[in-house]
Amino acid sequence: MELFTNQVLAGIATGAIYACMALAVVMIYQAIDHLNFAQGEMAMFSTFISWQLMQWGVPYWGAFAITLVLSFIGGIAIERILFKPLAKAPVLTNVAGFIALFAIINSSAGLIWDFTIKQYPTPFGSSPFLGSQLISTHQAGMIGVTVLLLLGLYFFFQYTRIGLAMRAAASVPESARLVGINTSWMIALGWGMATAIGAIAGMLIAPVVFLEPNMMGGVLIYGFAAAVLGGLTSPFGAVVGGFLVGIFENLAGTYIPGVGNELKLPIALALIISVLVVKPAGLFGRHIVKRV
Amino acid sequence: MSAAEEVVAEGHEAVEAVPKRAMTLGTGTSLVVLLLLVAVPLFAKNFVIFQLTQLLYLGLAVLALNILTGGSGQFSLGQSAFYAVGAYITAVMMEQFNIPYFLCLPVAGVLCFGVGFLFGQPALRLSGVYLALATFALATAMPQLLKLNFLEHWTGGVQGLVVTKPDAPFGLPMSQDMWLYYFTLAVVLAIYIFAVNLLRSRSGRAFMAIRDNEIAASAMGVNVALYKTLAFGVSAGITGIAGSLGAIAVQFVAPDSFTITLAIQLFLGMVVGGVGWLPGSIIGAAFIIFVPNIAEGISKGLSGAVFGVLLFLVIYLVPHGARQIALFAPNLLSRLTKN
Numbered sequence: 001m002e003l004f005t006n007q008v009l010a011g012i013a014t015g016a017i018y019a020c021m022a023l024a025v026v027m028i029y030q031a032i033d034h035l036n037f038a039q040g041e042m043a044m045f046s047t048f049i050s051w052q053l054m055q056w057g058v059p060y061w062g063a064f065a066i067t068l069v070l071s072f073i074g075g076i077a078i079e080r081i082l083f084k085p086l087a088k089a090p091v092l093t094n095v096a097g098f099i100a101l102f103a104i105i106n107s108s109a110g111l112i113w114d115f116t117i118k119q120y121p122t123p124f125g126s127s128p129f130l131g132s133q134l135i136s137t138h139q140a141g142m143i144g145v146t147v148l149l150l151l152g153l154y155f156f157f158q159y160t161r162i163g164l165a166m167r168a169a170a171s172v173p174e175s176a177r178l179v180g181i182n183t184s185w186m187i188a189l190g191w192g193m194a195t196a197i198g199a200i201a202g203m204l205i206a207p208v209v210f211l212e213p214n215m216m217g218g219v220l221i222y223g224f225a226a227a228v229l230g231g232l233t234s235p236f237g238a239v240v241g242g243f244l245v246g247i248f249e250n251l252a253g254t255y256i257p258g259v260g261n262e263l264k265l266p267i268a269l270a271l272i273i274s275v276l277v278v279k280p281a282g283l284f285g286r287h288i289v290k291r292v
Numbered sequence: 293m294s295a296a297e298e299v300v301a302e303g304h305e306a307v308e309a310v311p312k313r314a315m316t317l318g319t320g321t322s323l324v325v326l327l328l329l330v331a332v333p334l335f336a337k338n339f340v341i342f343q344l345t346q347l348l349y350l351g352l353a354v355l356a357l358n359i360l361t362g363g364s365g366q367f368s369l370g371q372s373a374f375y376a377v378g379a380y381i382t383a384v385m386m387e388q389f390n391i392p393y394f395l396c397l398p399v400a401g402v403l404c405f406g407v408g409f410l411f412g413q414p415a416l417r418l419s420g421v422y423l424a425l426a427t428f429a430l431a432t433a434m435p436q437l438l439k440l441n442f443l444e445h446w447t448g449g450v451q452g453l454v455v456t457k458p459d460a461p462f463g464l465p466m467s468q469d470m471w472l473y474y475f476t477l478a479v480v481l482a483i484y485i486f487a488v489n490l491l492r493s494r495s496g497r498a499f500m501a502i503r504d505n506e507i508a509a510s511a512m513g514v515n516v517a518l519y520k521t522l523a524f525g526v527s528a529g530i531t532g533i534a535g536s537l538g539a540i541a542v543q544f545v546a547p548d549s550f551t552i553t554l555a556i557q558l559f560l561g562m563v564v565g566g567v568g569w570l571p572g573s574i575i576g577a578a579f580i581i582f583v584p585n586i587a588e589g590i591s592k593g594l595s596g597a598v599f600g601v602l603l604f605l606v607i608y609l610v611p612h613g614a615r616q617i618a619l620f621a622p623n624l625l626s627r628l629t630k631n
Binding site (some may be wrong): 099228 | 315361367377414417418419421422424425426428429433435436495559562563564567593594595596597598599600601603604607608611612613
């Protein structure tokens, strides 16, 4: 039993990483209706910017704030310059665009900061949390930030005018335009916010997985899985999905014989698909009714 | 109200409706292309012939995805898994059981058809990004499954298997590469004709009806579940044959040559070639084979970025892929000749 609780706790700790990423994925999905394959690379790039700022002597929180602002602007710029012209193109072409963006960011980061693995500081310290060996204060802090972020987003979308406008623009663009919402800028705003959230995720994850251009590869896959499991329409679902995926992965690694690190990912994914087969819109997703 | 509005928002999610006449080339153009494909190797070096062979079998794999996505509107990121199964079946049969290569292809095709058909069953419940995730899971799992210990006896584990390149039969005065090229060309041609006819048949119309509107199709009496799994099966079968040809041409199979990267490449090939336009598959394959080399040539350190920029250029200029050029060019010609 103790092994079980320990593994669940460890799962929650890694799950916090996935939850962060999944939240960013869902944000952009809400804004633009696509899964952004380059999301992880954008987060990685933001993290490198903050690292660079810290190398230049900016204190942690200063670097954190500057990176958020830069990421927000960067996200908007990417949408305006690269993806606005593709708004009318078929969906699959947009997906190809994300793959192109992925390649561009990954390769540029490699050239600017090279591929050596870098240490990244944590503001929370890395001593054991409340005497537990499994969760460090950093991981506890990460869970705390994720929950705060989720609450913030909830209030933003539920109780502010601009949040309402963004929701309207994402779900019913035509009608939103008719009531005077600038839907095109709402999409750009969604990109900006998603990039900023991605930056937060990146800066929280970097102390655990270390900083390098490919740091997000694995994390993004789990983030997607978490988002899909929780339901792509629900930020809350994404966070729950993230924790569930973390727990799944740890329990599968511990209890199913012959599952090493290599098979953890396929097993976690297989479990998620089994869930999806039963609940096709994810655990907390809105079921979309289709009309002929 | 909200249910009806959702449809508006979801409307662009579907794969574009391509009419079946716009899916192929005219007879004249087809013959010219075929003639070129037959004649070029006679004047080329062995390495170029090898690249052309690569072009053909990757084109075949893109074509398979095109039938699935452009034909039946289902999305797959798991094509690399079917490709791997096909490649391994052929490699194991040739090397462990000494079965001649041309007998391996149909076996690989049929077995992959079975795998795809079975995989299509749970995938039936999923669509859009959910289906993408499910197929993606298959693609990430496949290299790990091929490394499993109890299969190592046949698959050679992480090391993979070396495949012998076949000689030209009947003492034909041809190099191995050239023979393999013509063999591949014959197989690809046969499957291309099969695919074109499939999409023009009753089954093809059923695929397209499902792609354009699933609910309407089922109301018209199309057995949606059957045809969706069938599309998966056919696509997987053809991908398996492409994988077999690939294994023979490259002379080597290993788990790590069939990662998700391959599935993404096939996907890019389909988009660049034009979703739903079968001849575009070859153009798409050319893009995924040659453009990374060009990018490497422009800048070694930034090859990924150059590749991304080139890809962006292509999708800006022709968001509907090479199909757009193919449909646009005759129009332009006739307009010019009139003036």
